[in-house]
Amino acid sequence: MIATIGTYLPRWGSAASRESGVDEDVVTMAVAAGRMAMAAAGRMAMAVVGAGPVKRVVLVTREFPLLEGGNSAALLAGLGLPRDVEVREVLGGAPAALEAVADAEDGTLVIGADETPGAGAAAVLCGLEGVSLRLVGRVNRSLPVVTRNARGETREYGDPRLLRESGLGASVAALGLTGPVSAVVGATGRDAALMSDGGPQVPTGGASATLLALAELVEGGAGGRILAVDQATITGADLGSGTVSVGRDEVTPVSVPAGQLTPGPEISISLPAYERAFEAKLRLEAARCEQCGTLSYPARFRCLTCGSEQPPGTVALPRDAVVYTKAVVHVPVPGLTTPYTLVVAELGDTGVRVLVRVTGSASGQIEIGATGNVVFRKVADRTGVPDYGYGFLPTEVAA
Amino acid sequence: MRRVAIVGAGMTPFGELFGLGIKEMLPMAVSDAVASVDKGFDRGDIAAAWFGELVTTDGFASGILADSCGLLDIPVSRLENACATGNDAIRHGVLGIASGFYDVVLVAGADKVRETSTRSTFWDWMGLTRDMAWDFPLGLVAPANFALHVARYLHESPATREHMAMVAVKNHHHGVSNPKAQMRFEITIDQVLNAPMVVEPFGLFDCTPQSDGAAAVLLASEDVVDRYTDNPVWIRGVGLGVDRVMHAHKPDMTTFPPSVKAAKQAYAMAGVGPRDIDVAEVHDCFTGVELIDYEDLGFCDRFEAYKLVEGGETSVGGRIPVNPSGGLKAKGHPPGATGVAQCFELFEQLRGQSCNQVDGPRWALAHNVGGPTAVSAVTILSTQRA
Numbered sequence: 001m002i003a004t005i006g007t008y009l010p011r012w013g014s015a016a017s018r019e020s021g022v023d024e025d026v027v028t029m030a031v032a033a034g035r036m037a038m039a040a041a042g043r044m045a046m047a048v049v050g051a052g053p054v055k056r057v058v059l060v061t062r063e064f065p066l067l068e069g070g071n072s073a074a075l076l077a078g079l080g081l082p083r084d085v086e087v088r089e090v091l092g093g094a095p096a097a098l099e100a101v102a103d104a105e106d107g108t109l110v111i112g113a114d115e116t117p118g119a120g121a122a123a124v125l126c127g128l129e130g131v132s133l134r135l136v137g138r139v140n141r142s143l144p145v146v147t148r149n150a151r152g153e154t155r156e157y158g159d160p161r162l163l164r165e166s167g168l169g170a171s172v173a174a175l176g177l178t179g180p181v182s183a184v185v186g187a188t189g190r191d192a193a194l195m196s197d198g199g200p201q202v203p204t205g206g207a208s209a210t211l212l213a214l215a216e217l218v219e220g221g222a223g224g225r226i227l228a229v230d231q232a233t234i235t236g237a238d239l240g241s242g243t244v245s246v247g248r249d250e251v252t253p254v255s256v257p258a259g260q261l262t263p264g265p266e267i268s269i270s271l272p273a274y275e276r277a278f279e280a281k282l283r284l285e286a287a288r289c290e291q292c293g294t295l296s297y298p299a300r301f302r303c304l305t306c307g308s309e310q311p312p313g314t315v316a317l318p319r320d321a322v323v324y325t326k327a328v329v330h331v332p333v334p335g336l337t338t339p340y341t342l343v344v345a346e347l348g349d350t351g352v353r354v355l356v357r358v359t360g361s362a363s364g365q366i367e368i369g370a371t372g373n374v375v376f377r378k379v380a381d382r383t384g385v386p387d388y389g390y391g392f393l394p395t396e397v398a399a
Numbered sequence: 400m401r402r403v404a405i406v407g408a409g410m411t412p413f414g415e416l417f418g419l420g421i422k423e424m425l426p427m428a429v430s431d432a433v434a435s436v437d438k439g440f441d442r443g444d445i446a447a448a449w450f451g452e453l454v455t456t457d458g459f460a461s462g463i464l465a466d467s468c469g470l471l472d473i474p475v476s477r478l479e480n481a482c483a484t485g486n487d488a489i490r491h492g493v494l495g496i497a498s499g500f501y502d503v504v505l506v507a508g509a510d511k512v513r514e515t516s517t518r519s520t521f522w523d524w525m526g527l528t529r530d531m532a533w534d535f536p537l538g539l540v541a542p543a544n545f546a547l548h549v550a551r552y553l554h555e556s557p558a559t560r561e562h563m564a565m566v567a568v569k570n571h572h573h574g575v576s577n578p579k580a581q582m583r584f585e586i587t588i589d590q591v592l593n594a595p596m597v598v599e600p601f602g603l604f605d606c607t608p609q610s611d612g613a614a615a616v617l618l619a620s621e622d623v624v625d626r627y628t629d630n631p632v633w634i635r636g637v638g639l640g641v642d643r644v645m646h647a648h649k650p651d652m653t654t655f656p657p658s659v660k661a662a663k664q665a666y667a668m669a670g671v672g673p674r675d676i677d678v679a680e681v682h683d684c685f686t687g688v689e690l691i692d693y694e695d696l697g698f699c700d701r702f703e704a705y706k707l708v709e710g711g712e713t714s715v716g717g718r719i720p721v722n723p724s725g726g727l728k729a730k731g732h733p734p735g736a737t738g739v740a741q742c743f744e745l746f747e748q749l750r751g752q753s754c755n756q757v758d759g760p761r762w763a764l765a766h767n768v769g770g771p772t773a774v775s776a777v778t779i780l781s782t783q784r785a
């Protein structure tokens with residue numbers, strides 16, 4: 001049963017097609033959507049929706065940042081879930097996402113995230129109560145009009161009518177379903193219109209499209225049939241009636257700010273240093289001195305205040321932040337897109353400050369005293385390793 | 400504790416010295432220092448040497464100094480303390496003589512910022528001073544490192560970007576008459592304010608250039624100073640201060656606590672205060688930093704630095720001339736050499752030989768602040784032995 005849904009759309013691009021920012025990838029977008037779904041459950045109380053603690057995360061995408069090495073640790077850290085939660089990385093598009101939700105046991109967080117075509121993410125938290133989703137049919141056929149191989153090379157065959165008639169049309173016929181269709185996802189708007197009357201228009205075409213459409217349908221409350229398409233492969237499911245809480249992290253998109261990416265040497269990384277910092281950095285957790293209570297971020301061997309060298313405890317830091325000072329970098333920096341803004345921001349009333357880059361702001365013109373939140377972002381690509389951490393999202397953007 | 404004097408000082412011109420390596424610049428600066436000794440100098444008298452350098456470009460640093468300067472029979476150590484390297488190297492030379500270990504020592508400093516491409520320099524140098532996991536990947540380039548301080552300083556103090564521009568105009572004006580300076584041209588307030596932005600609030604003319612160069616001083620104990628000169632410059636105070644290294648751990652970013660600590664140590668050792676200083680060379684890697692330096696060194700009250708530049712008090716001819724050499728801003732900033740070159744300038748000032756001479760100074764102060772603004776060194780010099 002669908003208990004809650006969370007969505008995230010990056011603020012760049014157009015309403016029809018969003019673009020991820022330079023500090024975003026499917027993991028950061030999945031985290032943003034997943035946190036919205038869990039927050040929605042929190043508002044309703046987990047017990048009411050019967051979701052309980054999250055036992056499994058299923059991430060459906062075709063754009064995993066790491067095909068070797070895996071993305072599960074970063075995903076769980078960003079979501080704030082324990083390290084022993086099961087993560088399934090599913091390579092797939094709209095049908096795979098629909099099947100993942102329909103098959104999910106309670107306590108499963110299904111996330112679909114995409115970079116292209118159209119960037120975005122959505123997450124469904126499944127519980128014992130909510131709105132049902134039942135698979136009604138599936139056809140797997142091959143008509144690879146767009147291909148991407150293991151090296152990431154893509155090719156297009158370039159015949160939209162072939163796809164519509166021999167692909168989609170033939171697969172829908174093979175599905176053998178009758179009755180009205182409430183939503184078609186994964187196909188272009190024109191192809192989708194042939195199969196349904198209206199229905200949700202979502203700005204993505206992959207796994208996230210399915211979940212974004214589900215969000216819109218459950219908000220309407222009437223349920224209906226949804227067809228998820230991936231070229232000539234198609235899956236159908238029926239959504240029950242009823243509404244659930246939907247949390248949306250979506251702001252009106254603006255054009256990608258004019259920036260300059262300067263080529264240059266790769267940003268180096270020390271993997272031992274990366275590993276030592278990983279949990280505290282990605283979970284935004286401070287060390288708390290057992291002797292005097294002082295919070296240190298990052299954690300340190302010796303307490304900032306009392307000098308205690310006892311092993312500290314760990315506490316999650318608040319995410320609301322106020323800018324203490326800032327620096328806007330205009331000079332070209334190899335490997336980075338300029339301009340970018342760095343801020344030292346104070347978190348909640350903890351007195352803890354963080355040095356982070358501003359995210360989501362077109363101008364980067366953040367004033368001292370500005371309020372906002374720190375959000376999970378990719379800080380840098382470092383010789384092939386996505387280095388995750390936090391960015392400062394000004395309130396004026398989030399509004 | 401024995402008293403220590405500078406008996407000779409020299410430096411290369413600062414600039415983009417593509418044709419010279421460390422192993423050429425060092426012997427040039429050392430020979431310049433040797434030649435400046437009034438009564439002549441036999442480099443066989445040098446009993447030990449310290450070499451301040453941030454980034455080694457010609458290979459093993461101590462060996463390069465010994466090898467290139469003909470000093471193969473004495474102990475030589477390399478010292479690195481971020482942008483405070485030069486004055487800290489002098490502090491170590493002072494310790495060597497004051498302790499009674501040595502009578503005569505050489506302190507040299509050099510760096511070649513332009514030895515690497517402008518593209519790779521940012522990351523190479525950030526790798527020296529940033530936490531590799533937390534701060535390094537953010538792109539906290541050197542100007543941003545200081546801009547975080549100066550932006551907060553502008554927020555809390557009455558100072559404006561115009562006051563920062565006045566520092567640039569002053570130091571460029573001072574640099575015109577210095578044949579060793581990298582940038583020997585006048586600029587205007589409007590040019591500073593309208594220059595391309597580097598890292599807000601620093602435009603191009605708010606920033607030090609990238610420089611190559613070397614400098615050297617010869618130090619002697621009070622027991623032997625008369626052999627070399629009748630006009631020594633006494634090192635009366637030295638200090639070194641440090642701070643937490645991450646900006647997030649610095650409660651008040653409108654000041655550099657390392658500078659306050661280093662100055663306090665040096666003033667106490669010299670038995671003088673900021674009002675006694677007649678001329679100073681301070682760390683002006685970015686214009687706003689010089690304003691904060693005035694306050695940290697006690698030249699004015701907190702948040703009143705703008706009054707000093709408005710009133711021309713820190714120009715040559717003013718109450719307390721600062722950076723008569725042109726400072727890092729106009730003279731240049733090869734970090735290992737910078738502090739040593741400041742003492743070269745003040746050696747000449749206190750002996751009445753400077754190209755931009757201040758009227759009759761008796762006390763002088765040199766100051767560096769650097770790293771992730773977590774280290775500072777101060778040296779106080781005087782014409783007075785005691």
